[in-house]
Amino acid sequence: MPIEKFTTLVSTCVPLPAENVDTDQIIPARFLKATSREGFGENLFRDWRYDHAGRPRKDFVLNDERYGGEIMVAGKNFGSGSSREHAAWAIKDYGFRVVVSSFFADIFRNNALNNGLLPVQVTGDFLSLLFNRIERDPRVTVRVDLEKQAVSLEGEGVSENFEISAYKKKCLLNGYDDIDYLLSMKERITEWEQKREL
Amino acid sequence: MSSKTIFDKIWDDHVVSTVPEGPDVLYIDRHFIHEVTSPQAFGGLKRRGIKVFRPDKTVATADHNVPTTSQHLPIQEELSRVQVEKLAENCSEHNIALYGLNHPYNGIVHVIGPELGITQPGMTIVCGDSHTSTHGAFGCIAFGIGTSEVEMVLAGQCIMQSRPKTMRINIDGIPGQGVTSKDIILYIISQISTGGATGYFVEYSGKAVRSLSMEARMTICNMSIEMGARGGLIAPDEVTYEYLRGREFAPAGKEFDRHVERWKKLGSDSDARFDRELFFEAADIEPMITWGTNPGMGIPVTAPIPGKDETGNTSEASFRKSLDYMGFNPGEPMAGKKVDYVFVGSCTNGRIEDLRSFAQFVKGRKKAEGVTAWIVPGSRQVEKQAAGEGIKDILEEAGFELRQPGCSACLAMNEDKIPEGKYAVSTSNRNFEGRQGPGARTMLASPLTAAAAAITGVVTDPREFL
Numbered sequence: 328m329p330i331e332k333f334t335t336l337v338s339t340c341v342p343l344p345a346e347n348v349d350t351d352q353i354i355p356a357r358f359l360k361a362t363s364r365e366g367f368g369e370n371l372f373r374d375w376r377y378d379h380a381g382r383p384r385k386d387f388v389l390n391d392e393r394y395g396g397e398i399m400v401a402g403k404n405f406g407s408g409s410s411r412e413h414a415a416w417a418i419k420d421y422g423f424r425v426v427v428s429s430f431f432a433d434i435f436r437n438n439a440l441n442n443g444l445l446p447v448q449v450t451g452d453f454l455s456l457l458f459n460r461i462e463r464d465p466r467v468t469v470r471v472d473l474e475k476q477a478v479s480l481e482g483e484g485v486s487e488n489f490e491i492s493a494y495k496k497k498c499l500l501n502g503y504d505d506i507d508y509l510l511s512m513k514e515r516i517t518e519w520e521q522k523r524e525l
Numbered sequence: 526m527s528s529k530t531i532f533d534k535i536w537d538d539h540v541v542s543t544v545p546e547g548p549d550v551l552y553i554d555r556h557f558i559h560e561v562t563s564p565q566a567f568g569g570l571k572r573r574g575i576k577v578f579r580p581d582k583t584v585a586t587a588d589h590n591v592p593t594t595s596q597h598l599p600i601q602e603e604l605s606r607v608q609v610e611k612l613a614e615n616c617s618e619h620n621i622a623l624y625g626l627n628h629p630y631n632g633i634v635h636v637i638g639p640e641l642g643i644t645q646p647g648m649t650i651v652c653g654d655s656h657t658s659t660h661g662a663f664g665c666i667a668f669g670i671g672t673s674e675v676e677m678v679l680a681g682q683c684i685m686q687s688r689p690k691t692m693r694i695n696i697d698g699i700p701g702q703g704v705t706s707k708d709i710i711l712y713i714i715s716q717i718s719t720g721g722a723t724g725y726f727v728e729y730s731g732k733a734v735r736s737l738s739m740e741a742r743m744t745i746c747n748m749s750i751e752m753g754a755r756g757g758l759i760a761p762d763e764v765t766y767e768y769l770r771g772r773e774f775a776p777a778g779k780e781f782d783r784h785v786e787r788w789k790k791l792g793s794d795s796d797a798r799f800d801r802e803l804f805f806e807a808a809d810i811e812p813m814i815t816w817g818t819n820p821g822m823g824i825p826v827t828a829p830i831p832g833k834d835e836t837g838n839t840s841e842a843s844f845r846k847s848l849d850y851m852g853f854n855p856g857e858p859m860a861g862k863k864v865d866y867v868f869v870g871s872c873t874n875g876r877i878e879d880l881r882s883f884a885q886f887v888k889g890r891k892k893a894e895g896v897t898a899w900i901v902p903g904s905r906q907v908e909k910q911a912a913g914e915g916i917k918d919i920l921e922e923a924g925f926e927l928r929q930p931g932c933s934a935c936l937a938m939n940e941d942k943i944p945e946g947k948y949a950v951s952t953s954n955r956n957f958e959g960r961q962g963p964g965a966r967t968m969l970a971s972p973l974t975a976a977a978a979a980i981t982g983v984v985t986d987p988r989e990f991l
């Protein structure tokens with residue numbers, strides 16, 4: 328079952344400088360009761376986005392009309408805590424295709440990649456620069472080029488390379504899915520099981 | 526032959542193949558599932574038109590959103606009920622063993638795996654839940670996965686995973702009186718931060734770890750994820766074998782001895798190399814409590830809340846945000862802070878030993894007025910044992926009530942939510958904003974410290990009563 332391909336994206340950004348954003352903030356547990364993958368975007372950052380009466384909190388970035396786009400730029404150690412894949416689903420469902428941070432939690436990184444959401448890890452300096460520029464001008468655009476593994480600030484000539492495993496890169500560029508790969512190996516797995524029994 | 530860590534031995538033993546320039550295809554011995562992170566995985570199988578590949582290697586339980594009272598009645602909350610029913614449907618369609626609500630084996634997934642002897646040394650274990658690291662206490666590679674990966678394991682009994690780096694954390698010496706394994710792990714996380722072990726798989730070793738019971742070891746491994754680690758494990762020893770002997774799904778008779786011989790070879794070789802090694806002294810550790818909104822924000826219960834400069838590399842904004850949420854200020858002592866709720870339970874501290882230590886503490890004392898306490902056993906078996914041992918009576922005499930098993934206020938997906946702005950001393954594992962209910966303020970601590978808070982109504986050093 329193919330996942331959405333990713334090649335290059337040029338977009339404005341949504342800045343979220345908070346550090347250690349955990350998956351309980353991204354999507355609180357009480358919204359994990361669905362049995363399908365769709366619709367989680369509505370509750371993305373629910374308790375930061377809305378007050379108890381369900382009114383949008385003006386000071387939260389997703390309610391700030393100046394900011395928009397398909398790239399979220401987030402503070403370090405993004406996605407820690409619970410393994411809930413609903414966090415990646417919610418971010419993707421909301422409309423983001425890339426999350427840029429200086430550090431990602433392991434499980435979140437895997438979950439994102441498995442859903443065609445690209446985690447781009449940059450240096451702390453580059454991250455500060457991004458926050459700085461976006462704050463000054465919310466219209467600045469960032470280019471993420473997966474083939475070149477490069478992220479750059481358009482029109483400024485500043486760019487940085489990011490790491491991604493060669494395998495995951497191939498999957499994203501071509502829209503391949505891990506499970507298809509595994510399913511193609513079933514015989515091999517069965518052989519391995521039998522050998523192990525001996 | 527080069528020398529190996531226990532992690533390397535188990536990992537290498539499970540690699541079916543390696544994708545060129547990519548991850549290993551790792552065979553999974555045991556797969557646990559629950560109602561919240563599995564429905565979309567079964568949905569995926571359906572879309573692909575395939576069945577579960579090895580249904581006998583998956584075990585299911587309902588735990589995350591079940592009520593902790595009146596479990597004999599249908600679940601009131603509709604969405605929760607639908608999830609639990611969906612799990613039952615999926616399990617019966619795919620022939621998976623389900624220990625659902627009211628089954629004598631029902632309970633929190635990380636409590637029942639070990640207590641039933643399903644969890645054994647040398648295995649690879651996964652579950653769509655980050656605290657799967659708990660099972661590492663038995664000397665196995667156990668880690669949490671996302672729902673796409675749950676689908677992957679259901680589809681092919683393997684997971685594609687790149688090999689993490691290895692870290693060894695040595696804790697030497699013997700912990701002082703009133704210092705529990707919960708304090709040890711909260712201390713370590715406070716020292717290395719919530720991202721301190723990201724990218725690593727941790728082995729815990731040293732005299733302090735060896736001195737601990739299986740249950741206490743599980744508490745340590747459980748919270749490995751709170752420092753970012755992929756998982757944590759402890760090499761098996763006599764304590765492990767004794768715990769497993771005679772358990773429902775553990776090997777029996779001669780077969781058991783044969784397994785023990787094999788398990789004895791699992792430990793890291795004496796000259797094995799780790800990518801990183803850390804050393805701590807048990808004597809430096811005191812009963813701990815958290816003051817902020819992540820598990821790395823822990824201090825001795827006797828200490829004042831630190832200032833920004835003592836908290837390492839947290840930014841000023843994040844530090845302030847935490848304190849504002851908690852309603853605390855730097856320099857204030859934690860001891861004496863008012864407590865509205867006490868929660869004892871979860872896969873971190875909801876086992877029989879935890880209930881025992883809580884009960885022993887409150888025995889002959891009375892719950893403080895104004896404190897609401899939820900004592901939630903981790904499983905049906907723990908519940909039964911607590912009744913059998915007289916723990917239930919002790920609790921009731923002291924003004925506490927034993928509820929029915931489930932994750933409960935650990936993540937507040939059921940009705941057990943701490944109200945907005947209220948303070949809870951909790952034996953669970955996460956103090957994130959809203960984790961125990963919108964606006965709830967959580968202070969993580971051991972069952973002993975929770976007991977001290979429950980009878981005084983304020984944050985209290987449990988050693989004052991020992």
Ligand code: SF4
Pocket residue numbers: 588589633634635654656871872873931932935936953954
């Ligand atoms: S008790 Fe808490 S941490 Fe453990 S499995 Fe349940 S929700 Fe997760």
